[in-house]
Amino acid sequence: MSKVCELSGKTVLVGHRVSHSNIKTNHRFLPNLQTKRFWSVEQKKFVSLKVSTHAMRTIDKIGLDSYCRREGVKI
Numbered sequence: 001m002s003k004v005c006e007l008s009g010k011t012v013l014v015g016h017r018v019s020h021s022n023i024k025t026n027h028r029f030l031p032n033l034q035t036k037r038f039w040s041v042e043q044k045k046f047v048s049l050k051v052s053t054h055a056m057r058t059i060d061k062i063g064l065d066s067y068c069r070r071e072g073v074k075i
Helices: 053-062 064-071
Strands: 013-018 024-029 033-040 045-052
Touching: 033 053, 033 064, 045 053, 053 064
Parallel strands: none
Antiparallel strands: 013 024, 033 045
16 A cells, blocks of 8 residues: 555556557556645644645644544544
8 A cells, every 4th residue: 555645545546558559558657646744733743644745735634633634544
């Protein structure tokens, strides 16, 4: 489970690379995952999570604790 966002659940997508001559080869689209420490106000401690950059932007806007409540994730 290394390529999965711990909060949003984003995971690997599978598709094709298409060449100029329209030859299709398999390709894995990986999520942009980063390991980051977040401060939890409710727990009063830092929590280290592997999250996507999309989830990071949302956490910056609304906070870690409210994001986890909205997504139904227990940290």
